Amino acid sequence: MYKSKFFPEIHGNFGFGCMRLPxxxxxxxxxxxxxMADAFIEAGFNYFDTAHGYxxxxxxxxxxxxxxxxxxxxxxxxxxxxxxxxxxxxxDIRPFIEKQLALCGxxxxxxxxxxxxxxxxxxxxxxxRAYETAFALKEEGLIRHFGISFHDKADVxxxxxxxxxxxxIVQIQFNYVDYEDASVESRKxxxxxxxxxxPVIVMEPVKGGSLVNLPEEADKILRELNRGSNASxxxxxAASYPSMAMVLSGMSDMAQIEDNIGAMRDFKxxxxxxxxxxxxxxxIFRSLNLIPCTSCRYCVEENECPKGIxxxxxxxxxxxxxxxxxxxxxxxxxxxxxxxGHAKASECIGCGKCERVCPQHLPIRxxxxxVAKTLER
Numbered sequence: 310m311y312k313s314k315f316f317p318e319i320h321g322n323f324g325f326g327c328m329r330l331p332x333x334x335x336x337x338x339x340x341x342x343x344x345m346a347d348a349f350i351e352a353g354f355n356y357f358d359t360a361h362g363y364x365x366x367x368x369x370x371x372x373x374x375x376x377x378x379x380x381x382x383x384x385x386x387x388x389x390x391x392x393x394x395x396x397x398x399x400x401d402i403r404p405f406i407e408k409q410l411a412l413c414g415x416x417x418x419x420x421x422x423x424x425x426x427x428x429x430x431x432x433x434x435x436x437x438r439a440y441e442t443a444f445a446l447k448e449e450g451l452i453r454h455f456g457i458s459f460h461d462k463a464d465v466x467x468x469x470x471x472x473x474x475x476x477x478i479v480q481i482q483f484n485y486v487d488y489e490d491a492s493v494e495s496r497k498x499x500x501x502x503x504x505x506x507x508p509v510i511v512m513e514p515v516k517g518g519s520l521v522n523l524p525e526e527a528d529k530i531l532r533e534l535n536r537g538s539n540a541s542x543x544x545x546x547a548a549s550y551p552s553m554a555m556v557l558s559g560m561s562d563m564a565q566i567e568d569n570i571g572a573m574r575d576f577k578x579x580x581x582x583x584x585x586x587x588x589x590x591x592x593i594f595r596s597l598n599l600i601p602c603t604s605c606r607y608c609v610e611e612n613e614c615p616k617g618i619x620x621x622x623x624x625x626x627x628x629x630x631x632x633x634x635x636x637x638x639x640x641x642x643x644x645x646x647x648x649x650g651h652a653k654a655s656e657c658i659g660c661g662k663c664e665r666v667c668p669q670h671l672p673i674r675x676x677x678x679x680v681a682k683t684l685e686r
Contacts, residue, residue, distance in 0.1 A: 315478075315508040315554040316454065318386060318419065322548050322555055323573035324356035325349050325566075326512065328363045328605070329559035330371055337364060337371040345566045346376050350384060352570045358510075358557050360390040360424055361409055362610050373414035387415055390424035390458060391439055393666075402442045406451065421452040422480060425607075425668050427461035431469060440473050454478060458512065460668035463497035470505040478554065480510035482603070482668075484520060485546045485587045486594050487513075492601065492670065499550065508554035514547040515540050515558070517603035517621075524597065524632040527590040534586045540565070541572035542579070546587055549578035599628045600676055601669055608663035608673065616652040620663055620673060623654050623680045630683060655681035 313319035331341035346357075357376060359368045369389070376385055389409050396402050410416065421443055423434055434440060446452050456478035459466055470476060479502050487493040502509050515521055520543040523531065531539050540558075548556045556573070560566045579587065602624040607613070609620055654677040663673045 313554055318355075319555060320353050320355045321573060322553060322576060323354050323544070323569065324358055324388075324510070324555045324557040325354070326557035326559035327357060327359045327368045327372060329561045330364060330368060331561045332364075337367045339371065339375055341562065342371055343375040343379065345560060345563060346379075348563070348566055348570065350380065352574055354570075354573075355384060356386045356388070356555055356557075358388045359413070360392055361395060361405075361412075362392055362607070365610060366412075369409065369412040373412065377414040382415070386419040387413060388420035388422065389413065389418050390422045391434075391443060392424040393430045393433060396437060396439070399437045399439070399442055402437065402439055403446065406443070406446060410451065417451050417453060420454045420456060420478065421446075422455075422478075423457040426457050426459045426465075426469060427668070427670075428465045431465070440475070444475055456480065456510075458510075459498065460670075463494050463501045466498055466501045467504070470501065470507065474505070476507060478510060479507045480512055480557075482513045483509070483511045483547050483550075484514050484516050484543055485591055486516055486520065487601070488591070490601065499552070503552050507552075509550075509552050510554060511547040511556040513603045514556050515543045516601075517605070519599070519603075519628070523590065524593060527593040530586050530589050530593075534583065536583055537572055538568050541568055542583060542587065544569060545572055545576070545583075546579055548573070548576060597632055599631055600624045600671065602628075602671060603669065605668060607666045607668065613662050613666055615660060615662070616656050616658060618652045618654065618657060618677070620677070623684075624676065627676075627680050627683055653681065653685060654678070655685055 313322060331338040331345070357372055359372055361369060372387065391402065391406065395405050423439060423443065426434070443452060444455055447455050454477045456476055457469065458480035460482065481495065481498050481502065482493055483495045483499060487495040489496060499509060521540045523539055528539065531542060536542060544556055544558060547553065558569050560569065602621055604621040604625065606621055614620065657674060657677045659674050661674065667673060
């Protein structure tokens with residue numbers, strides 16, 4: 310088992326992200342999630358990550374019922390987050406965190422993060438003294454380690470860490486496609502973490518699944534490499550950098566967790582041949598000009614879209630159309646996305662609520678026009 314050099318309580322460098330849990334209809338499938346958690350813990354790992362808004366609030370209670378109630382507290386670590394929509398002033402923060410503790414069924418969080426920090430919502434967190442409040446709760450023992458998750462450019466992160474040196478860890482989006490991407494700046498953001506000597510947690514190592522189902526030419530490169538699944542190579546890439554404390558994977562079935570455990574139980578960084586293959590895959594992705602949506606679903610959670618447009622699914626359809634040119638991508642759009650009363654892309658009213666919560670800062674309204682033009686008949 311690879312041992313964390315940053316936090317001795319972390320077992321390995323692979324964490325269970327609980328934003329994309331197995332579902333049975335509209336509810337988390339407790340049976341499958343319990344079996345996944347068992348496999349994860351039995352393999353020697355112990356880090357679970359959640360947030361209040363994940364799966365419409367079901368993630369926290371699923372962890373309570375499938376992990377917390379079934380394992381002694383020293384068998385797992387739990388991370389939660391303070392998210393923008395759930396507080397309006399400093400006085401709201403403590404009751405909210407206490408509510409999260411109750412929902413998760415724990416007395417403390419091992420890690421607690423200021424969620425999805427960017428240059429805009431950081432000003433609200435400052436105004437409400439969120440960092441100071443959370444750090445005070447750390448002093449009381451309700452939080453063991455204090456950090457942030459981050460979605461913006463490197464200069465913004467540098468500002469935050471300069472103003473808050475008490476931050477112990479930073480969670481960033483990091484994968485081989487975003488490494489040199491000008492809109493994400495994964496490499497530059499990572500280098501800011503190194504500058505401030507902050508260990509890093511990786512989110513979106515497979516970019517919402519985009520690095521699993523690759524375009525045919527890219528998929529062929531990794532198949533010929535024969536070093537494991539596409540997902541395992543992406544996760545090992547993210548874990549290969551020296552300041553990485555943890556790579557999270559959002560898993561939704563047993564096959565995914567078994568594949569990830571196989572790659573990370575006896576972790577080895579990518580070698581030169583693997584890195585060279587990844588660079589070739591990156592070049593193919595750059596040539597496709599795909600929408601860099603990670604399917605985090607913030608734009609559709611909490612009724613953000615007044616029309617109920619399933620934005621991530623539509624972007625996935627358009628990306629599939631551009632990457633694979635399959636005859637059935639339009640069929641998928643018509644029958645899955647607009648079935649069951651869901652609005653079409655062309656029905657967007659341009660309110661912009663989706664863009665205000667998008668961690669990738671995508672021009673969603675314009676992109677929906679592109680979806681409509683390409684896929685609607």
